[in-house]
Amino acid sequence: MPLAEVTASSMLSGFPEPMLVIEPGGTLVFVNAAAESLLEIESSASGRNISDFLPEKERSRLNPLAWLQRWAETPDAPEMDFVHLNCQTEKGIELPVRVRVGRIRERGKTLYVVMLQDISLDQARQQQTRDAHLLAARILAISADAIISADQSLKITYANPSAERLFGYSDGELLGVELENLLPSRFRDGHRGQITKFGNESSPARLMGDRSEVVGLSRSGEEIPLEASITKTTLEQQIVFSAQLRDLRSRKAAEQDLARSLASFQMVFDHAIQAMALIDPQGVVQQMNAAARQLMPHDFNPIGKEFATLPFWSADPEATSESLSKAMAECLEGESYRVSATIEFPDGREQLLDFSLTPVRIADTTFAVVAEARDLMAPGD
């Protein structure tokens, strides 16, 4: 590449970034070594036009010379950071490049100095970052749990849609809100202290289950029991706190329903006049009511014992045990079963009882058997 005509090129020839010097008409007057390598130029490029290094589709849609001129006039234009051109190497490979343009005067002639920067790697990296971000954003958007981030001053910087719903705010309204507004006032002081302490701890996270419940406050003033995991991340030397919050209201309601239903069952079971036992699928007695315990020796605890071999079966204990085991097996298949057996009272008296075994099933699985005993000799029965 002859340097004699353009002294400016001597400064550019050793420059590590690809540089071109172009006349206003697009003719190349100088290409440095880095640009020759980027554009895969093997012989001289001098005298050729910049358009030769643009792919057909770029040539047809934009006027590179007009843009060179514009960028040379406004070197700080915002698009300089974002716009890229696809150039085409001598071997026909397309490369995305970022372009910087300067204008110089050389012996009364205007020339453009163009610096190219290969951004194919940047683009691939950007794409990866964008994909990762998109994936994370999608996961946050559909999360059933509320997710909230706050900065060091405990102002909310992010709230996912579940968080907005949970606390009764609409799209974007939680941004900038003090985190404390989502707490009942009696917890605010304590919460501030806890967050400060967590911020100074080395542990990066505290997880649900390891933490006790917290209470949130919705916009309408409702207190919401919550389970929380919190974590901290240092971004640009600032701590960001993030919490994942799970609404415990439905779980609490279900627990209460269950407790009520258990208490009702227990009351009915314990106070039934008929002798009753609850037996698990392995045939082991889980519960026995007061009426049934009266059939047992006083010091005998039937819980955890096999029903078919309880010590009160009299006459032929082995045969009774066998028929009861068979009855249990039938019952586990889902059939109610009736069987008569003689039992011996603690005082030695014997009595023929009619046992009904009824399976307790949920979704075709027997998880317990209720055994009821009726006295066949009892009056009116």
Add this chain to the structure above:
Amino acid sequence: MPKITYVEHNGTEHEVEVPIGTSIMQGAVNHLVPGIEGDCGGLCACGTCHVYIPGEWVSKCGEPDELEQGMLEFAFDVDDSSRLSCQIKVSDDMEGLRIRMPPRQY
């Protein structure tokens, strides 16, 4: 808030409520609508929020100014209905607007 339907190049539709005064690009970015990138954040400097506006909506969305026309040169698959969505502010008469997207933004 007007409901705007963003139609991806593959036909996937996203109906989104966009607050009046924000840009169509911002509406897409805020709701994670794929296919509109908005790299420069709405400066009309990158050409990565390119969309197609159907003819019947052109009067409501306006025509691109010179700067936008220049940036559209860098967009992919540009035609007469091309706009940069960061330059279109949502107004209350845009209820039901359907915009289409190019196959890619780069």
